Amino acid sequence: MKFKPFAMAAALATLGTLSVATPTLAQAQEQYVPLLVYRTGAYAPNGIPWANGKQDYMKYVNANGGVNGVRIAYEECETGYATDRGVECYERLKGRGASSFDPQSTGITFALTDKAPIDKVPLITLGYGLAASQDGGVFKWNFPLMGTYWTAADILIQHLGEKEGGLDKLKGKKIALVYHDSPFGKEPIPLLQKRAEMHGFQLNLLPVTAPGVEQKATWLQVRRDRPDYVLLWGWGVMNSTALKEAVATGFPREKLYGVWWAGAEPDVKDVGANAKGYNALALNPNGTGYPLIQDILKKVHDAGQGSGPRDEVGSVLYTRGMLISMLTVEAIRRAQEQYGKGKVMTPEQVRWGFENLDIDEARLQELGLAGVVRPIKTSCDDHMGSSWARVHQWDGSKWVMGEKWYEGDKSVIDPLVKEAADRYAAEKRIQRRSADDCKA
Amino acid sequence: MLYRENGQFKTSYAADQQIFPILQDRWAIALLLVVAFVVMPMVGSEYFFRAILIPFLILSLAALGLNILVGYCGQISLGTGAFMAVGAYAAYNFMVRIDGMPLIAAMLLGGLCATIIGVLFGIPSLRIKGLYLAVATLAAQFFTDWAFLRINWFTNYSTSGSVSVGNLSVFGIPIDSPVSKYLFCLVVVCVFALLAKNLVRSAIGRQWMAIRDMDVAAAVIGIRPVYAKLTAFAVSSFIVGVAGVLWAFVYLGAWEPAAFSIDRSFQLLFMVIIGGLGSISGAFLGAAFMVLLPIVLDQLPHWLGIPMSTATIAHLVHIIFGALIVFFLIVEPHGLAKLWSVGKQKLRLWPFPH
Numbered sequence: 001m002k003f004k005p006f007a008m009a010a011a012l013a014t015l016g017t018l019s020v021a022t023p024t025l026a027q028a029q030e031q032y033v034p035l036l037v038y039r040t041g042a043y044a045p046n047g048i049p050w051a052n053g054k055q056d057y058m059k060y061v062n063a064n065g066g067v068n069g070v071r072i073a074y075e076e077c078e079t080g081y082a083t084d085r086g087v088e089c090y091e092r093l094k095g096r097g098a099s100s101f102d103p104q105s106t107g108i109t110f111a112l113t114d115k116a117p118i119d120k121v122p123l124i125t126l127g128y129g130l131a132a133s134q135d136g137g138v139f140k141w142n143f144p145l146m147g148t149y150w151t152a153a154d155i156l157i158q159h160l161g162e163k164e165g166g167l168d169k170l171k172g173k174k175i176a177l178v179y180h181d182s183p184f185g186k187e188p189i190p191l192l193q194k195r196a197e198m199h200g201f202q203l204n205l206l207p208v209t210a211p212g213v214e215q216k217a218t219w220l221q222v223r224r225d226r227p228d229y230v231l232l233w234g235w236g237v238m239n240s241t242a243l244k245e246a247v248a249t250g251f252p253r254e255k256l257y258g259v260w261w262a263g264a265e266p267d268v269k270d271v272g273a274n275a276k277g278y279n280a281l282a283l284n285p286n287g288t289g290y291p292l293i294q295d296i297l298k299k300v301h302d303a304g305q306g307s308g309p310r311d312e313v314g315s316v317l318y319t320r321g322m323l324i325s326m327l328t329v330e331a332i333r334r335a336q337e338q339y340g341k342g343k344v345m346t347p348e349q350v351r352w353g354f355e356n357l358d359i360d361e362a363r364l365q366e367l368g369l370a371g372v373v374r375p376i377k378t379s380c381d382d383h384m385g386s387s388w389a390r391v392h393q394w395d396g397s398k399w400v401m402g403e404k405w406y407e408g409d410k411s412v413i414d415p416l417v418k419e420a421a422d423r424y425a426a427e428k429r430i431q432r433r434s435a436d437d438c439k440a
Numbered sequence: 441m442l443y444r445e446n447g448q449f450k451t452s453y454a455a456d457q458q459i460f461p462i463l464q465d466r467w468a469i470a471l472l473l474v475v476a477f478v479v480m481p482m483v484g485s486e487y488f489f490r491a492i493l494i495p496f497l498i499l500s501l502a503a504l505g506l507n508i509l510v511g512y513c514g515q516i517s518l519g520t521g522a523f524m525a526v527g528a529y530a531a532y533n534f535m536v537r538i539d540g541m542p543l544i545a546a547m548l549l550g551g552l553c554a555t556i557i558g559v560l561f562g563i564p565s566l567r568i569k570g571l572y573l574a575v576a577t578l579a580a581q582f583f584t585d586w587a588f589l590r591i592n593w594f595t596n597y598s599t600s601g602s603v604s605v606g607n608l609s610v611f612g613i614p615i616d617s618p619v620s621k622y623l624f625c626l627v628v629v630c631v632f633a634l635l636a637k638n639l640v641r642s643a644i645g646r647q648w649m650a651i652r653d654m655d656v657a658a659a660v661i662g663i664r665p666v667y668a669k670l671t672a673f674a675v676s677s678f679i680v681g682v683a684g685v686l687w688a689f690v691y692l693g694a695w696e697p698a699a700f701s702i703d704r705s706f707q708l709l710f711m712v713i714i715g716g717l718g719s720i721s722g723a724f725l726g727a728a729f730m731v732l733l734p735i736v737l738d739q740l741p742h743w744l745g746i747p748m749s750t751a752t753i754a755h756l757v758h759i760i761f762g763a764l765i766v767f768f769l770i771v772e773p774h775g776l777a778k779l780w781s782v783g784k785q786k787l788r789l790w791p792f793p794h
Contacts (some may be wrong), residue, residue, distance in 0.1 A: 037750060039749075039750050039751035039754060040754040040755060040758075041753060049750075051750075075742075076750040077750070078738070078750050078751075078753065078754040080754070082703075083692065083695070083698065083699055084495065084691070084692070084699065085694075086490070087490075087691070087692065088491045088495075088735065091486070091487050091490045091491035092487055093493060094737075095485070095486065095487050106600075107698060109601070109690050110600070110602045110604070110694040110695075110696070111693060111694050111695065113604075113694065114604060114606060114693045114694055117695065118616075130600070136686075181589050181590075181601075182601065182696055182698060183600035183601050183602040183696050186599065186600050186601045187599070187600050189599060190599045206730075207589070207590070209585075209589075210698065282703055420599070427608050428604075428607075429606075429607060
């Protein structure tokens with residue numbers, strides 16, 4: 001009768017699944033924030049510090065007494081960077097009163113963008129996601145805060161132009177884009193094409209099949225074409241592989257520029273001193289030299305509550321995760337100012353908070369983030385808030401921050417955003433939001 | 441005692457040939473259908489539909505299609521993900537390029553396109569067998585991955601390469617709520633399961649099984665291997681293609697080629713092997729095992745209130761899941777379906793040992 005125990009196990013499993021199906025609402029006075037993460041799989045080296053940063057900030061807020069007394073309840077769900085698992089996590093956690101989601105993956109963001117308006121849950125995609133979604137008139141529930149792939153590409157071209165002594169000097173130059181062959185890598189192409197047309201440089205597109213461990217052919221082409229600059233649009237293992245290939249083919253690392261997802265410690269660590277001179281965009285600095293991170297070290301890590309190793313605190317992706325949580329908490333705080341302090345906010349109210357964020361210099365000072373990021377102010381039309389970024393360079397052992405802050409050129413990006421958002425709206429048959437809807 | 445067919449006499453050929461010859465089985469299936477069609481929509485929660493039942497049904501359908509090829513015709517295929525992708529992208533193109541294309545028609549046309557590609561990549565099966573064929577079908581996987589990533593026409597020149605569909609409806613009924621999506625998938629799966637069951641019981645199904653058991657002997661008794669193998673590829677990829685359409689349209693909504701990567705092919709092959717090669721119910725059991733178990737394992741610490749880090753849980757799920765696969769394959773190499781039929785045999789005699 002070996003069948004019986006199996007049948008019983010199956011029955012139990014079914015019962016278990018059914019019983020959890022009833023949504024368990026977050027307890028009173030707790031604001032529930034789900035955290036989609038990936039701590040396993042091919043992208044784990046980048047996913048882990050990001051996830052730890054997100055969680056540590058939530059712990060920090062709770063250690064300070066929550067948001068006007070409302071504690072943050074958080075829960076992680078492992079997606080493994082896979083879209084279907086991400087969708088499952090989203091479905092599982094959204095029923096528990098989720099304030100917002102940070103999917104940590106462009107693929108999952110695409111799949112959730114259609115679901116979020118129906119479920120009324122905000123999606124925040126800091127520096128990634130769908131570039132067109134900065135248009136809040138069409139994408140009511142998406143918030144690509146602090147930048148998109150288009151602002152990133154735009155800033156990189158501005159920086160290259162500056163290096164050459166003016167954008168007009170880019171004429172006749174060859175710029176190659178080595179990109180992760182997925183929506184993540186393809187997003188910047190329309191903007192780069194537009195810039196190429198404007199300034200007369202030649203854009204070579206060199207796709208790398210995900211996850212990007214095999215790039216021999218790509219770099220052979222780089223060697224043959226001899227581009228003046230290579231832009232690297234990679235994530236995870238693709239970045240370190242690209243750097244190794246650049247070393248092997250002798251492409252000067254000083255002429256290699258990564259997006260902000262290709263500019264963290266895991267990307268260069270394996271290559272070490274050989275990657276010296278490699279540049280990447282920096283959405284945020286690294287290091288522990290500012291008050292907020294010192295406070296986190298004191299209140300979270302010294303209390304034995306740290307989510308990860310202490311020496312990882314302040315790394316590039318950790319800091320980015322921390323900023324994502326910071327913005328989420330600020331949105332909740334902003335919503336409380338509107339709908340009642342000390343109350344638990346619904347996802348709709350949190351969305352209002354995201355749309356009306358106004359983090360000025362004074363507020364940054366209070367948060368202990370002065371000089372770390374620039375002020376962020378969102379509105380109904382602009383769900384991005386700001387697009388300030390710098391360029392940092394790997395000196396062989398650490399990232400050295402550049403002085404100059406760049407901002408995406410609105411005159412270049414906005415028409416593209418408008419066009420893409422309108423196309424999306426037409427495809428989905430949705431109407432632009434009216435002025436009344438913006439006020440509500 | 442309960443499960444005994446004594447006294448159930450068959451007095452006509454039709455009665456002898458029915459799918460479930462035993463009265464109790466018919467009742468059980470009727471009950472199952474009532475639960476699936478009537479009770480579930482009333483009691484299931486949104487999470488249960490969207491995250492568990494819908495992917496379970498769609499992957500069951502894909503496993504069913506693959507089982508025809510691998511389980512019934514004995515042709516190992518690693519191109520399942522590719523055929524799903526062909527179905528999904530073909531249906532997408534029919535939807536965006538032809539105004540007012542009905543969903544059902546797009547789905548069937550998607551399946552048809554998958555059939556064509558399936559037959560094309562099935563041609564090598566006439567010369568090569570076993571693992572060599574698996575490698576040849578792998579080519580289908582890499583080819584479609586490449587095609588849908590690099591040929592922009594297929595994605596309607598979407599700048600990001602990700603495509604999406606919305607506003608689905610069948611005969612004027614919108615397919616937007618979790619329940620309607622679930623019922624739509626359920627109807628499609630039931631129809632195809634019935635079709636598949638009848639196909640494998642028919643002349644063509646017997647030809648497939650003859651080829652599987654010994655192709656030389658089958659050829660000697662007058663079965664044309666070309667016809668038998670290619671029809672198996674055709675039927676299998678049609679069903680897999682339809683499953684691909686459902687996966688993309690109903691479950692994901694927006695997708696990129698990574699949704700149909702080689703991992704998907706492996707996952708489906710494991711489903712078929714664990715569920716039971718050459719059995720229709722095996723496809724469902726295998727899909728249930730592969731879809732539900734990781735989700736249940738993943739949430740177990742949460743239900744039991746055991747604090748555990750996400751990474752630990754994720755690793756534990758992999759370990760336990762892998763161990764269970766090995767365990768089931770050792771205990772019953774013919775899969776869960778065989779386990780089920782052994783259980784039925786014992787129940788027939790119960791409570792007597794012989």
